[in-house]
Amino acid sequence: MSDRFDEIRKFVAPEVLFGEDSRLLCGTYAERFGLRRVMVVTDPGVIEAGWVTPIVENLNEHGIETVGFSDISPNPRSAQVAAGALVYEAAACAGIVAIGGGSPIDCAKGIGIVASNGGAVLEYAGVDRVSAPMPPLICIPTTAGTGADVSQFAIILDEARRTKAGLISKSLIPDLALVDPVVLATMDAKLTAATGIDALVHAVEAYVSNASWELTDGCALSAMREIPRALPACCANLDDRESRRAMALASLNAGLAFSNASLGAVHALAHALGGRLDSSHGECNALLLGPVMRKNLAVMPVERVQRMADALGVEGGDLIRRLPEWFDGFRADLGVDTKGWKLALSEAEFESIARAASVDACMATNPWKPEVDDLVEMLHDALD
Ligand SMILES: [Fe+2]
Structure with missing residues (x-):
């Protein structure tokens, strides 16, 4: 596109119902969408936690048949998407209900894309490569x-390349999000910390993104104001309803921010590192946030860095040094550390992870363009 459109920004979002027990409106809304048979995409942990059966019953009460699919691992694989799409087609489903964390929801999106467009999910990796909704x-x-x-x-997860492929398209926006803080109660402290730091990284990366604007800034800064207090409180006591609600809202705000302003080098590196080690997305992000911001904040306008610090409640003279230190301390206090990941990686692998990150779709909106050497340096800073 020509320069005349460079200043144009966009904001897209699904319908959102937020609040305790909103999950129990699933049947009402599925019926309103005219659905008669849906695939319920989830994972074994969510089933075990007891959240799936009541939703299935709720759908059945509204006359909607369900077909289950739960053969999904953390970091969903392209083969799992293909298997799910076969089940979807064989059962002649007309819609999908995804219940779970990022893995079942991303797998559900993959199944939906393949159901509508055919082929294999990795054919749609990249930006705006999905045509049919x-x-x-x-x-x-x-x-x-x-x-x-x-x-x-x-x-x-692209199993052959051992990296995580990103699909970015308006066609991947769900029709409805039922954001219900009640279901957060069965996470353990480790999962709460890892997913909560992911939300913080979404807010920070969306804020420093070169596609940010007033609407995404509002969402990102709101999440940054809540997470420093609410996340440690949630990890300490998952029965704390107020903190759980605050984290659900912060995650929603951070999600809207990054969906519209995109992300940056933290996620680009986390996709490559997590794909190589098949490790937790949130933990990879947590380790990389400080090291990447040590570089990113130096190119940001001083007043924007100050606004970020004010939202996070971080004080200190040299914020370009102080904020990355704060990010490192925040994740360490929540118990996220390197766990010796570096030992599993050769120096050549550091470079190949950096190369994969340099072509990740998220890198396009990082506030500056790092070279492969810069990315290797950030990886060492994160893992040494
Ligand atoms: Fe993320």
Whole structure:
């Protein structure tokens, strides 16, 4: 596009119902969408936590048949999407209800894309490569952080390349997000911390993104104001309803921010590192946030860095040094550390992770363009 459109910004979002027990409106809304048979996409942990059966019963009460699919691992694989799409087609489903964290929701998006467009999910990796819209998708997120329930992103593991492929398209925005803080109660402290830091990274990366604007800034700064207090409180006591609600809202705000302003080098590196080690997205992000911001904040206008610090409640003279230190301390206090990941990686692998990150779709909106050497340096800073 020519320069005349450079200043244009956009904002897209699904319908959102926010509040305790909103999940129990699933049947009402699925019926309103005219659905008669839906695929319920989830994972074994969510089933075990007891959240799936009541939703299925709720759908059945509204005359909607369900077909289950739960063969999904953390970091959903392209083969799992293909298997789900076969089940979807064989059962002649007309819509999808995704219940879970980012993995089931991203897998559900992949299944929807393949159901509408055919082929294999990885053919649609990249920006705006999906033409036909998905079947209706209702999301009930059971973690507070992924933002997949409102975003136009899906991340699928490319098993052959051992990296995570990003699909970014308006066609991936769910039709409805039922954001219900009640379902956060069954996460353990480790998952709460990892997913909550993912939300913080979404807010920070969306704010420093070169596609940010007033609407996304409002969402990002709101999330940054809540997370420093609410996330440690949630990790300490998941029965704390007020903090759980605050984290659900912060995740929603951060999800809307990054869906519209996109992300940056933290996510680009986390996709490549997480794909290589098959490790937790939130933990990869947590380790990389400080090291990437050590570089990113130096190119940001001083007043924007100050606004970010004010939202986070971070004080100190040299914020370009102080904020990355604060990010490192925040994740360490929540118990996220490197766990010796560096030992699993050779120096050549550091470079190949950096190369994969340099072509990740998220890198396009990082506030400056790092070279591969810069990315290797950030990885060392994160893992050494
Ligand atoms: Fe993320």
